[in-house]
Structure formats: structure tokens, C-alpha cells
Amino acid sequence: GAVVSQHPSRVICKSGTSVKIECRSLDFQATTMFWYRQFPKKSLMLMATSNEGSKATYEQGVEKDKFLINHASLTLSTLTVTSAHPEDSSFYICSAINNEQFFGPGTRLTVL
Amino acid sequence: GNSVTQMEGPVTLSEEAFLTINCTYTATGYPSLFWYVQYPGEGLQLLLKATKADDKGSNKGFEATYRKETTSFHLEKGSVQVSDSAVYFCALINGVAGSARQLTFGSGTQLTVLP
Numbered sequence: 001g002a003v004v005s006q007h008p009s010r011v012i013c014k015s016g017t018s019v020k021i022e023c024r025s026l027d028f029q030a031t032t033m034f035w036y037r038q039f040p041k042k043s044l045m046l047m048a049t050s051n052e053g054s055k056a057t058y059e060q061g062v063e064k065d066k067f068l069i070n071h072a073s074l075t076l077s078t079l080t081v082t083s084a085h086p087e088d089s090s091f092y093i094c095s096a097i098n099n100e101q102f103f104g105p106g107t108r109l110t111v112l
Numbered sequence: 113g114n115s116v117t118q119m120e121g122p123v124t125l126s127e128e129a130f131l132t133i134n135c136t137y138t139a140t141g142y143p144s145l146f147w148y149v150q151y152p153g154e155g156l157q158l159l160l161k162a163t164k165a166d167d168k169g170s171n172k173g174f175e176a177t178y179r180k181e182t183t184s185f186h187l188e189k190g191s192v193q194v195s196d197s198a199v200y201f202c203a204l205i206n207g208v209a210g211s212a213r214q215l216t217f218g219s220g221t222q223l224t225v226l227p
């Protein structure tokens with residue numbers, strides 16, 4: 001089956017710094033990837049749709065200048081949390097399309 | 113718009129008990145329906161799916177039947193195991209063009225199975 005990886009699996013950073021999370025489709029090419037945010041004991045909230053070679057489409061209420069998405073190749077999308085604050089601490093999950101959605105294992109971000 | 117409503121958890125069962133997690137949906141068009149499972153500290157894995165009315169998805173002893181008349185997709189398992197402890201998400205993809213790939217998730221149901 002299709003495999004999606006994320007790196008890092010967990011990261012701790014200081015408030016005000018930026019953190020980059022990578023999402024890779026390992027055995028298929030994905031023109032579309034999705035970024036989700038999951039709060040404790042809550043469902044997944046779609047943040048944005050990442051389109052290879054074009055700008056990402058952000059969901060309402062998601063700050064595009066804070067959550068920078070780059071989908072520079074058919075196997076890699078990155079999410080950069082800029083000037084991170086403690087309220088950005090969350091579990092971030094990406095997914096990629098290969099007939100159906102395949103999810104990465106998630107990245108646990110903790111901002112101190 | 114699209115929405116998915118799941119029974120609220122947490123659900124705690126003894127091993128070998130029968131499991132039902134209710135899921136109902138609201139959608140225009142003809143959605144495909146999914147159940148995903150999330151084990152502690154991991155991402156989501158597709159458990160089963162059904163793409164049209166009366167289809168039954170099944171995997172690892174879990175089953176769910178796409179009921180268009182009741183707009184439901186309840187998850188069932190006849191005998192749960194400790195290893196089934198996880199969070200279960202019901203989801204749909206609407207078949208309407210332009211949004212066909214965007215999943216709408218329910219709120220998730222935490223299942224704990226005790227030995």
C-alpha cells in the first residue's frame with residue numbers, strides 16, 4: 001500500500017522560533033496533499049490543501065502567513081509554523097492522495 | 113454542507129464484548145463513507161470503506177453498512193480485543209465534483225478494551 005512519512009515525529013521549540021514539518025509520499029507521486037491539525041481528544045481539522053506547483057488553499061480561519069505550505073515536488077510538502085507560540089502546540093497530520101487518502105504518522109509539536 | 117456525527121465516547125468494553133459505534137452523516141450528492149482508526153501516538157489508518165448504498169465494508173472483524181435511508185454507517189465488531197483500543201473516526205468524501213477528495217471527519221470515539 002501507499003506510504004506517507006512525516007518528519008520529525010515530535011519537536012519541541014521555544015516560543016518565537018519557526019518549525020518545519022515535512023510530509024513525503026514514499027512510493028507514489030501526489031499532486032495533492034492535505035495538512036490537518038488535531039487537538040487533544042478532538043477530531044482532525046483540515047488546515048489547508050497543498051497543491052504541487054501552485055499555492056496552497058487554506059481553510060477559513062487558518063492564517064496563511066503563520067502556517068506556510070510549500071509543495072515543491074510530487075513527493076514532498078512542507079508545513080512551516082512561523083513564530084510559534086504555545087497555542088500552536090498540537091498534533092499535525094498530513095495526508096496524500098493515491099486514489100484514496102493515505103495519512104502520515106503525525107508530528108507532535110510542543111512550543112514552550 | 114457536509115457533516116459527520118459520531119456517538120460520543122469514551123467507550124469502555126471488556127474483551128470479547130460486542131461493539132457498536134454509531135455514525136450518521138449529512139451530505140449533498142453521493143458520498144463515500146469511511147472508518148479510520150488511530151492508535152495512540154500514530155496517524156490515521158483506513159479501517160474500512162463503502163462507496164455506495166447497501167455496500168458493506170469489512171476489515172479485521174469490523175463491519176459497517178452504508179445505509180442511505182437512515183444516512184448511517186455504524187461500526188460493529190462482534191468480539192473486541194485489547195488491541196482494538198484506539199480512537200475511531202467516521203468520515204465521508206462527497207462525490208460532488210470539486211470536493212471529491214476532501215474528507216469530512218466525525219469527532220472521533222475513544223475505545224478502551226479491558227482484559
